Amino acid sequence: MTRKRRRLYAVLSGLTMLGVAAALVLFALKDNLVFFHSPSDVVEKSVEAGQRIRLGGLVETGSVQSSGGTVSFKITDMKTTIPVRFSGIVPDLFREGQGVIADGTLDASGNFIASEVLAKHDEQYMPPEVADALKRAGHWKETEGTKDK
Numbered sequence: 001m002t003r004k005r006r007r008l009y010a011v012l013s014g015l016t017m018l019g020v021a022a023a024l025v026l027f028a029l030k031d032n033l034v035f036f037h038s039p040s041d042v043v044e045k046s047v048e049a050g051q052r053i054r055l056g057g058l059v060e061t062g063s064v065q066s067s068g069g070t071v072s073f074k075i076t077d078m079k080t081t082i083p084v085r086f087s088g089i090v091p092d093l094f095r096e097g098q099g100v101i102a103d104g105t106l107d108a109s110g111n112f113i114a115s116e117v118l119a120k121h122d123e124q125y126m127p128p129e130v131a132d133a134l135k136r137a138g139h140w141k142e143t144e145g146t147k148d149k
Contacts, residue, residue, distance in 0.1 A: 036101070038133035039080040049108045055082060056101040056130045064096055075100060075112070077130075079137040086114040093119040099130045 036054045037047065047053055055075055063074035063083075071090050074081045084102050094100065094117060102114035 036129040038077040038130070038136075039075055039082045040077050040133070040137065042082060042106070043080050047106055049106050052103075052105055054101055054103050055084070055112050055114075056099070057133060058130075059094070059096050059098055059100050061096045071117075075102065077133045077137050082110070082112050084112045084114050084117075086117050088117075090117050091119040095119075101130070 036056055037045070039055065039057055042053070042055065057075040057077040060074040060076045060081055063072075065072045069087060071086045071088075072083065073086075073096075074083050076082075084104075086102065086104075098119060101118045102112060103116040103118075104112055104114035107113055
């Protein structure tokens with residue numbers, strides 16, 4: 001075997017190992033990616049039951065109910081509303097009419113089962129995705145969230 005051929009095999013095997021490592025990293029990250037969806041997006045895109053997503057919007061006024069450690073409420077983008085059920089303690093800033101993002105899955109009946117609920121952290125902040133969804137729905141007011149810079 002010549003010196004050039006050994007070098008070629010070494011380079012090819014190195015590239016192959018690099019490709020396999022990149023494929024394994026991308027495969028591992030695929031399951032950890034969770035994209036944000038507004039309630040309208042969930043209905044329009046027909047998100048499958050059991051698929052992990054993030055659902056964001058406003059907590060609908062009059063929809064919060066609590067019983068035995070389970071909190072039920074509705075998330076809306078003023079166009080579409082999705083019922084949410086969460087077992088646990090909601091953040092201190094969680095309340096009706098405020099921006100919220102829930103991480104979890106849809107069940108077969110179209111209810112969202114949240115494993116985590118995040119509330120906005122101050123009067124001026126709203127996640128950009130929630131603000132964009134409200135703008136698309138035509139229900140955005142500059143005083144409701146961050147101002148465009």
